[in-house]
Amino acid sequence: MNTQQPTTGTTQPYWSNCKPGDNDSQRYCQRNRDDLTYWISKLPNDNDTLLIAITTISTRTGLSKHMTERAFQGAAIMKLLPHLRNQVLTWGHLDMRYLAAIDDCLTGVAEEQLKEFDTALTWFFTPEYQDQTLPSITQMKAFIEQLKLKHCPGYGTTGTFIFKHLTIRQGNDGMADLTGVVTKEEGQLITTALDKTAKKYDIDRVDALIKILTEKINVTATLNYWTHDPTKPPTYLDGAGNLIFKETLFNNLPVKHQDLTGIEQEESEHYRPTKRLKTAVRLRDGICRFPDCNKPATTCDIDHVVEFGKNGGKTILSNLQCLCRTHHNLKTDGDLTIFMDHYGICHWHMPNGQVRITTPQGPQAHHPKAAWAQNWKTYRARPKTTDEAKKNFQQQTQEAKTKEESKKPTTPQQPSKDPHKTQPKKPPAPPPKKRKRQNPTTSTRPPKGFSNHNNHTPQWVKDLQNDIKQQQTTKKEKKTSEKDPFPEEPPF
Numbered sequence: 431m432n433t434q435q436p437t438t439g440t441t442q443p444y445w446s447n448c449k450p451g452d453n454d455s456q457r458y459c460q461r462n463r464d465d466l467t468y469w470i471s472k473l474p475n476d477n478d479t480l481l482i483a484i485t486t487i488s489t490r491t492g493l494s495k496h497m498t499e500r501a502f503q504g505a506a507i508m509k510l511l512p513h514l515r516n517q518v519l520t521w522g523h524l525d526m527r528y529l530a531a532i533d534d535c536l537t538g539v540a541e542e543q544l545k546e547f548d549t550a551l552t553w554f555f556t557p558e559y560q561d562q563t564l565p566s567i568t569q570m571k572a573f574i575e576q577l578k579l580k581h582c583p584g585y586g587t588t589g590t591f592i593f594k595h596l597t598i599r600q601g602n603d604g605m606a607d608l609t610g611v612v613t614k615e616e617g618q619l620i621t622t623a624l625d626k627t628a629k630k631y632d633i634d635r636v637d638a639l640i641k642i643l644t645e646k647i648n649v650t651a652t653l654n655y656w657t658h659d660p661t662k663p664p665t666y667l668d669g670a671g672n673l674i675f676k677e678t679l680f681n682n683l684p685v686k687h688q689d690l691t692g693i694e695q696e697e698s699e700h701y702r703p704t705k706r707l708k709t710a711v712r713l714r715d716g717i718c719r720f721p722d723c724n725k726p727a728t729t730c731d732i733d734h735v736v737e738f739g740k741n742g743g744k745t746i747l748s749n750l751q752c753l754c755r756t757h758h759n760l761k762t763d764g765d766l767t768i769f770m771d772h773y774g775i776c777h778w779h780m781p782n783g784q785v786r787i788t789t790p791q792g793p794q795a796h797h798p799k800a801a802w803a804q805n806w807k808t809y810r811a812r813p814k815t816t817d818e819a820k821k822n823f824q825q826q827t828q829e830a831k832t833k834e835e836s837k838k839p840t841t842p843q844q845p846s847k848d849p850h851k852t853q854p855k856k857p858p859a860p861p862p863k864k865r866k867r868q869n870p871t872t873s874t875r876p877p878k879g880f881s882n883h884n885n886h887t888p889q890w891v892k893d894l895q896n897d898i899k900q901q902q903t904t905k906k907e908k909k910t911s912e913k914d915p916f917p918e919e920p921p922f
């Protein structure tokens with residue numbers, strides 16, 4: 431089989447749209463580089479009138495005024511993010527749509543904070559594998575949103591709610607235009623209720639809405655929230671992604687909890703996964719696992735990566751993935767093969783021999799990109815003073831003690847959970863902390879030229895590492911507690 435390996439023989443990771451030696455990839459990369467250089471050179475001066483600057487260019491290029499303005503936006507933000515700009519000018523992986531979207535997302539962010547966003551985005555857009563799928567604009571927005579929530583004081587407060595509206599515009603053609611802006615949570619609630627009604631009566635969403643309004647139908651919509659800390663408000667909603675607003679619908683809804691502790695080892699004897707397993711798969715994947723597909727996990731089928739009952743295909747978390755109906759059918763039709771590792775990283779083997787890699791995007795993903803991995807600098811970081819070192823050592827000892835103690839009560843409970851099982855339990859999946867690298871000699875990230883080359887570890891990375899640590903600790907604590915932080919299973 432022709433594996434279409436890059437002709438340059440590189441061993442560096444790269445995005446699938448920057449494939450070395452691939453004419454299609456390279457053509458667009460070059461175009462992206464040229465575009466950015468061009469638009470930076472055309473940026474208006476401080477005193478230029480914006481409308482005139484836009485019109486001048488748009489009449490000569492044939493681009494719409496909107497497209498011209500978007501290109502200006504993208505170029506302008508790249509002037510403020512030098513590391514990302516260099517990355518784009520070198521690799522050509524991001525087009526002007528991405529850059530304009532970055533500008534949108536960074537609206538209102540203080541100038542002094544941009545340096546940190548620059549570092550974080552450069553890191554986000556550094557691949558770990560060869561032929562890795564470039565994160566979508568939606569994924570990038572979610573990433574920036576998370577950073578803003580954490581590091582931009584005042585962002586995501588109730589003040590933003592003033593933009594909510596619902597507008598019905600009567601047209602001349604007998605139709606009316608229905609538009610509106612609601613929070614993600616409200617959007618998910620509306621979608622769930624409409625889809626559930628539509629499915630029940632075999633009608634479309636519009637008829638479902640009319641039916642609810644005119645026939646006073648009772649609909650129960652279940653929303654699946656996620657939190658890593660049961661004492662805090664949820665941070666993620668299945669189908670809607672990361673939650674921004676601190677005041678959530680969640681506070682006003684009746685809540686049932688579901689604890690996913692130990693789900694990695696849970697195996698169902700049947701073809702159909704348990705609801706608990708389904709929830710875990712959706713929370714790990716977040717979206718359809720096919721390359722470049724962004725269908726939310728809520729709307730996806732749960733697929734056995736290795737067919738159930740064949741070649742050892744089991745109903746277990748590490749053999750289940752979210753696929754939208756289209757891509758589920760595509761996989762079932764047969765021309766694709768797929769391998770998924772214990773970290774939920776999918777390796778898609780395309781019919782032309784190309785391998786595309788997709789990483790899980792949900793809040794339960796343990797993949798470092800989703801959960802913030804160490805970079806080389808933080809991996810090599812050492813305390814500056816003896817006092818710091820002492821504190822670290824003491825903390826490590828304490829953590830080790832806690833870990834040992836938390837192990838004790840859980841071990842004997844395991845067999846009693848599944849008394850019907852004829853087979854002994856499979857050994858647990860390896861812990862996600864130390865992911866086996868694809869290519870240990872080259873995958874230390876970020877690569878040269880785009881490293882976090884400040885003299886200190888970026889605060890972003892520090893904070894997020896602390897979060898991971900906290901998550902892991904919370905997980906362990908949960909094993910011994912009776913708390914159920916997870917809501918009712920999804921209505922699938």
Ligand SMILES: [Zn+2]
Pocket residue numbers: 718719720723724725753754755756757
């Ligand atoms: Zn899909």
